[in-house]
Amino acid sequence: MTADEQVPAPRAPQPRPRTRIVLAEVSRPHDRTDRTRAELAQQTRVGDALVRGLVRAQLSLALRLSLVVLIGLGGLPWLFAIAPTVGRVTVLGVNLPWLLLGVVSFPFLIAVGWAYVRLAERNEQDFTDLVQRPEH
Amino acid sequence: MGNGFVVPAIVAVTLVTLVIGFYGLRLARTTSDFLVASRAVSPTWNAAAIGGEYLSAASFLGIAGLILKYGVDVLWYPVGFAAGYLALLLFVAAPLRRSGAFTLPDFCELRLGSRRLRTLATVFVIFIGWLYLVPQLQGAGLTLATVAGAPYPVGALLVAAVVTANVALGGMRAVTFVQAFQYWLKLTALAVPAIFLMLQWQADARPAVTPPDGPAFRTATTVVVEQRAALTFADGTIRQVRPGDELTFAAGDPVPEVSGVADGADWLLPSAAGDDDRGLFATYSLILATFLGTMGLPHVLVRFYTNPDGAAARRTTLVVLGLVGAFYLLPTLYGVLGRIYTPQLLVTGQTDAVVLLLPDAALGGGTTGRLLAALVAAGAFAAFLSTSSGLLTSVAGVVSTDVLGRGSVRGFRLATVIAGGVPAVLALNLSGLDVSQVVGLAFAVAASSFCPLLVLGIWWRGLTDLGAAAGVLAGGGAAIGAVLVTVLGPPLSGWPATLIAQPAAWTVPLAFTVMVAVSMATRHRMPADVGATMLRLHAPEALRL
Numbered sequence: 001m002t003a004d005e006q007v008p009a010p011r012a013p014q015p016r017p018r019t020r021i022v023l024a025e026v027s028r029p030h031d032r033t034d035r036t037r038a039e040l041a042q043q044t045r046v047g048d049a050l051v052r053g054l055v056r057a058q059l060s061l062a063l064r065l066s067l068v069v070l071i072g073l074g075g076l077p078w079l080f081a082i083a084p085t086v087g088r089v090t091v092l093g094v095n096l097p098w099l100l101l102g103v104v105s106f107p108f109l110i111a112v113g114w115a116y117v118r119l120a121e122r123n124e125q126d127f128t129d130l131v132q133r134p135e136h
Numbered sequence: 137m138g139n140g141f142v143v144p145a146i147v148a149v150t151l152v153t154l155v156i157g158f159y160g161l162r163l164a165r166t167t168s169d170f171l172v173a174s175r176a177v178s179p180t181w182n183a184a185a186i187g188g189e190y191l192s193a194a195s196f197l198g199i200a201g202l203i204l205k206y207g208v209d210v211l212w213y214p215v216g217f218a219a220g221y222l223a224l225l226l227f228v229a230a231p232l233r234r235s236g237a238f239t240l241p242d243f244c245e246l247r248l249g250s251r252r253l254r255t256l257a258t259v260f261v262i263f264i265g266w267l268y269l270v271p272q273l274q275g276a277g278l279t280l281a282t283v284a285g286a287p288y289p290v291g292a293l294l295v296a297a298v299v300t301a302n303v304a305l306g307g308m309r310a311v312t313f314v315q316a317f318q319y320w321l322k323l324t325a326l327a328v329p330a331i332f333l334m335l336q337w338q339a340d341a342r343p344a345v346t347p348p349d350g351p352a353f354r355t356a357t358t359v360v361v362e363q364r365a366a367l368t369f370a371d372g373t374i375r376q377v378r379p380g381d382e383l384t385f386a387a388g389d390p391v392p393e394v395s396g397v398a399d400g401a402d403w404l405l406p407s408a409a410g411d412d413d414r415g416l417f418a419t420y421s422l423i424l425a426t427f428l429g430t431m432g433l434p435h436v437l438v439r440f441y442t443n444p445d446g447a448a449a450r451r452t453t454l455v456v457l458g459l460v461g462a463f464y465l466l467p468t469l470y471g472v473l474g475r476i477y478t479p480q481l482l483v484t485g486q487t488d489a490v491v492l493l494l495p496d497a498a499l500g501g502g503t504t505g506r507l508l509a510a511l512v513a514a515g516a517f518a519a520f521l522s523t524s525s526g527l528l529t530s531v532a533g534v535v536s537t538d539v540l541g542r543g544s545v546r547g548f549r550l551a552t553v554i555a556g557g558v559p560a561v562l563a564l565n566l567s568g569l570d571v572s573q574v575v576g577l578a579f580a581v582a583a584s585s586f587c588p589l590l591v592l593g594i595w596w597r598g599l600t601d602l603g604a605a606a607g608v609l610a611g612g613g614a615a616i617g618a619v620l621v622t623v624l625g626p627p628l629s630g631w632p633a634t635l636i637a638q639p640a641a642w643t644v645p646l647a648f649t650v651m652v653a654v655s656m657a658t659r660h661r662m663p664a665d666v667g668a669t670m671l672r673l674h675a676p677e678a679l680r681l
Contacts, residue, residue: 062226080406087405101211106461124676
């Protein structure tokens with residue numbers, strides 16, 4: 001797991017006998033570093049604040065979407081428990097709980113996931129733009 | 137059973153698995169090929185492979201059986217199994233890929249720099265892996281016994297041997313192709329018969345699932361009881377039955393009420409407040425275990441390393457969510473139609489066999505029915521093979537690097553044999569465990585140990601090695617205790633039984649609380665490089681920092 005081990009070239013013709021597996025990626029500071037990147041890499045106060053901002057944005061996005069699922073799905077057992085009549089409602093001949101859990105829940109989960117991927121990538125794009133912004 | 141198509145179908149699936157494994161063997165050359173497929177697997181292949189690996193015996197057979205038996209309340213199993221991928225996507229997927237960790241122990245060492253924590257994580261990976269492998273092998277044994285009349289050990293040992301050979305010889309690149317193939321096989325094996333079943337149901341003038349007079353036998357049926365139960369007949373007489381008892385019913389006879397099986401309104405409607413608070417607690421506990429347990433399963437995480445970057449890991453997870461969600465629409469249908477066409481399973485107690493027996497029973501034993509039954513059996517075998525391969529790859533990876541301390545291809549092969557042998561022996565000696573229940577407990581252990589470790593490790597700078605270890609020991613230890621009491625202990629009743637059978641609702645909060653509290657008390661042990669780690673976990677690769 002040390003950082004100075006090399007990742008083996010894939011499919012080398014004669015792989016030499018290896019004793020350890022490189023499990024972590026080697027992360028080297030890149031040559032092309034402008035000031036903001038250097039600040040990020042060197043953990044200056046500015047760089048640290050940038051990273052904290054990104055982490056906070058991504059975490060609050062994840063928590064907000066979890067809340068959507070928590071209310072949308074997690075509320076169902078409670079709803080069925082306090083209002084048993086909801087369970088007796090039938091749509092197209094099927095009782096509502098069967099329809100909600102057996103069918104509707106899956107597209108709902110996928111929709112939340114799709115929204116997350118879009119928004120998380122936008123957060124990252126904002127962060128990249130911030131870092132790569134030309135210095136004045 | 138006497139269905140001549142079943143054995144050839146199972147043999148074909150096994151052979152195709154071995155052939156694709158062999159084809160992969162020619163491509164696998166170096167250690168990195170073996171372990172992470174050189175990270176050259178395309179997202180679509182990878183997503184299908186993740187789906188193929190994830191849909192286990194519990195998904196393929198167990199869910200339909202539970203729905204047949206208990207009704208609407210257990211629909212939370214498929215919902216939770218799918219929602220687990222959403223939790224994984226929201227909190228873990230991209231940062232974990234960026235961490236460069238290949239296994240959970242790697243992540244521990246990388247984030248917290250502690251060898252001891254790594255060892256603890258290794259122990260949990262092996263425990264969860266074996267806990268999950270045993271029911272797969274048992275399912276294989278039961279399937280072969282049900283559809284082909286083979287003795288129980290044959291199926292269990294067959295799957296154990298095929299999977300061990302395949303993983304040891306082909307490594308993960310081979311397994312990736314095998315898994316992707318098996319996802320599509322499993323989907324086909326449930327979807328095609330489902331279409332025929334729906335058509336048959338239409339042709340039979342749509343018999344009601346919950347007729348007002350209770351379910352009835354459609355044909356004259358002889359039932360051989362396999363589990364002790366109390367039967368209440370339509371005329372009010374109660375009869376205790378033991379395994380081996382034979383009962384004969386004429387066509388149109390009502391199905392007796394079986395103790396422990398949900399009936400009528402209980403089956404159709406969710407548990408209501410007041411009459412059964414334990415039911416509500418168990419439901420929420422199940423939701424928590426399945427939502428949060430997926431991210432802690434060792435064979436799920438390994439796959440993320442084969443994505444080229446964090447963004448690809450996210451997109452792959454979203455595709456997996458779609459693939460898995462599509463699959464989970466089907467078991468419900470089998471469980472519901474089983475209520476109409478195979479009510480005898482409620483009396484025998486062999487509800488797990490509903491998926492295997494339904495096509496034949498509904499379509500009336502013609503060639504179509506037998507071909508569909510063979511297809512379903514092949515799909516079930518694909519489920520055992522793929523999940524066991526994935527589990528075995530990850531357990532063997534951990535054993536070879538952390539226990540044997542060798543990273544060579546030979547070391548990996550030795551580790552595979554060890555990692556596959558132990559659950560095979562366990563499966564032969566523990567044949568009485570319920571497949572779905574054991575799988576549920578594996579999720580509970582994962583949710584109370586690795587879920588807090590991953591979520592706090594990725595999002596909270598304040599986590600320390602001592603805090604992580606204390607949380608894993610408290611939460612995971614409590615969940616393991618619940619597993620051991622379930623497997624070895626005396627039968628319980630009332631609240632203790634509920635708390636032990638569905639422990640996640642108290643063990644997960646316990647793990648989070650202990651982890652946070654001990655970390656705050658040991659602030660001075662926070663790793664010095666936590667800032668750099670956070671940057672690496674969350675910054676997009678495009679920046680090339």
